[in-house]
Amino acid sequence: MSAPSERVTIKDVAAVAGVSKGAVSLAFNHKPGVSETTRERIFAAARQLGWAPNSSARSLSRQSVDTVGLAICRPARLLGLEPFYMEFISGIESVLAERDCSLLLRLVDSLEEEIVLQERWWRERQIGGSILVDFHQEDPRVEPLRKLGLPAVAVGHPSLTGGFPSVWTDDAAAVGEAVRYLAALGHRHIAHVGGPRGLGHSAIRTTAFEHTMRELGLESGPHAETSFSGDEGARATRSLLLAPQRPTAILYDNDIMAVAGLGVAAEMGISVPDDLSLLAWDDSQLCRLTHPTLSAMSHDVHGFGAQVTRVLFEVLGGREVASQPVATPSLVPRASTASPRS
Numbered sequence: 001m002s003a004p005s006e007r008v009t010i011k012d013v014a015a016v017a018g019v020s021k022g023a024v025s026l027a028f029n030h031k032p033g034v035s036e037t038t039r040e041r042i043f044a045a046a047r048q049l050g051w052a053p054n055s056s057a058r059s060l061s062r063q064s065v066d067t068v069g070l071a072i073c074r075p076a077r078l079l080g081l082e083p084f085y086m087e088f089i090s091g092i093e094s095v096l097a098e099r100d101c102s103l104l105l106r107l108v109d110s111l112e113e114e115i116v117l118q119e120r121w122w123r124e125r126q127i128g129g130s131i132l133v134d135f136h137q138e139d140p141r142v143e144p145l146r147k148l149g150l151p152a153v154a155v156g157h158p159s160l161t162g163g164f165p166s167v168w169t170d171d172a173a174a175v176g177e178a179v180r181y182l183a184a185l186g187h188r189h190i191a192h193v194g195g196p197r198g199l200g201h202s203a204i205r206t207t208a209f210e211h212t213m214r215e216l217g218l219e220s221g222p223h224a225e226t227s228f229s230g231d232e233g234a235r236a237t238r239s240l241l242l243a244p245q246r247p248t249a250i251l252y253d254n255d256i257m258a259v260a261g262l263g264v265a266a267e268m269g270i271s272v273p274d275d276l277s278l279l280a281w282d283d284s285q286l287c288r289l290t291h292p293t294l295s296a297m298s299h300d301v302h303g304f305g306a307q308v309t310r311v312l313f314e315v316l317g318g319r320e321v322a323s324q325p326v327a328t329p330s331l332v333p334r335a336s337t338a339s340p341r342s
Contacts, residue, residue, distance in 0.1 A: 008051045017045035028123065043123070052149035068096060068312065069104045069121050069130040071114045076107050078229055083255060083284035084301055091305020092131065099313070101128075111136065115144050122150050129153075129316050131308055135160040135200040153312040158323045160200035165321040167308045171201050172208035174297050174329040175251070178279055179212040181331055182249045186339045187277060190221045191247035193236045193257055195228050205253060205281075221247060226257060233257025237264040241276075248340040249277040255286045258294050262336070273338035283332055292335030299329040 014021045019034075019042060026033045027042040034042070046052065070092070072079060079085055089103070096103055104127055108114045118141070121127045129151035132141065142162030145152065154161035157168045182190050192209045195202035206223055213220045222243065224236035233256060240247055241264065252258040258280030265272050272278055272292060280287055283298030304326050314321050 008049045010051070012049055013042065013045050013051050016049060017042045029125075050147050052147055066100070067102045067104050067127045068092070068309070069106075069118065069127040070133070071106045071108050071117055071130070073108050073111060073114060073134055078227070079107065081230070081256060082228070083286060084282045087284070087301035088305040091302040091307075092309045093305075094302070095306050095309035095313070111140050115141055118145055118150060119148055122148055129312050131155065131312060132161075132164065136198050137200055137203060139200070151312070151315050153308055153315060153321075155308055156200055157204060161323070165311060165315055166323040167304070167311055168323070168325055169299060169304070170325055170328045171204045174281075174299075175205045175208035176212045177331055178251055178297055179209060180216070181333070182251070182277060182279065182337065183216050183218065185249075185277065185337065187249040188218055189245060189247045190218070190249045190251065191240050192221060192223045192251050192253075193233060193240075193261070194223060194225060194253040196225055202253065209251065226253075228254050228257065230256045230260040234260040234264050237261035238268075241265070241268055241270060247276070249279065249337070251279045251281075253281050255280045255282050255284045255294070255296065258296075258336075259286050259290055262290055262292075262294065273336050274341055277337040277340070279337055281329070287334070290336075295334045295337040296332050297329040298332045299327060 010021050010024050014024050017024070019038060023034050023038065024042050027039040072085065089105070092103055104121065106117060108117060118130055121130070132145070132152050133155045135154060135156035137160065139160060139162065142164070146163065152164055154164040154166040155168065156166055158166050179190060190213065192206065194206050197203050197206060209223070210220045222240060224240065226232035226236055233252065236257070237250065237260065240250060250261060252261060258278055261278055262272060265276055265278070270276050278294060280294045280296040282301065283296035287294035287296045307326055311321055311324070
């Protein structure tokens with residue numbers, strides 16, 4: 001077994017960059033005294049060695065934690081329509097307001113863009129810590145942001161979040177409850193309209209859907225991948241309803257797609273719930289304003305955002321924080337689900 005490598009220090013970074021330790025400190029604290037060219041050379045040396053300033057020491061050098069970062073990889077147009085994130089952000093803000101802190105929100109086009117953004121936020125001391133969302137399988141953000149020493153809380157199952165303290169919902173259990181409910185109503189042909197499989201929670205839900213169908217002795221129903229938008233939800237619904245074996249029930253991964261699916265059913269002259277049952281994820285006002293009202297898997301999204309933020313402040317306070325689940329989404333039956341016609 002090889003001996004463990006020695007810990008990289010500020011002295012090593014200074015040596016590789018060809019500067020003094022003081023220059024490294026000036027660069028990472030964004031103080032005058034080094035040129036921009038030298039500063040970039042120091043940052044490059046730090047990345048090469050995998051070194052970042054000690055996060056505890058960095059936080060002590062700050063007057064206070066007054067800004068929290070949140071980057072979301074979603075189109076701005078979709079984010080403005082999606083009740084989940086509006087509720088989630090309101091929960092974050094409720095805790096930040098108590099502490100007289102602010103949220104720095106940015107929409108990005110890719111996870112790679114988010115990595116660059118988070119690095120800049122942290123090195124320029126724009127944030128005290130970040131909330132990381134929408135984890136992918138083998139998420140590319142984990143390694144560089146951990147090396148950076150960024151204090152952060154992850155929103156996602158611990159299997160996805162690479163050791164960051166995480167707050168999560170048991171999506172697999174909730175999907176199981178939804179499928180069992182539809183099966184108990186008598187549905188045997190159940191379809192699933194989900195998000196992209198590469199997205200961690202989408203993969204968890206899809207796997208749980210397939211597992212529960214097999215467990216109940218039902219043939220695994222068709223599954224459609226989407227971007228969570230209403231347009232793609234409508235397109236997936238139309239494709240499912242035009243298939244030779246039409247499902248009698250569809251489970252959607254968000255409320256926007258379920259509302260769009262309800263519109264497609266009306267367009268095609270298919271009665272909900274007599275001919276088709278629809279069940280949404282993320283209960284919201286949208287689900288209660290449709291006709292018929294939409295059955296949904298409901299959870300306290302505002303409280304979820306608040307809990308994530310409270311955990312982040314524990315991390316910023318230097319406390320050891322274990323990953324923790326919040327309440328599992330629960331079924332709220334409404335008028336869009338019923339037994340299928342015999």
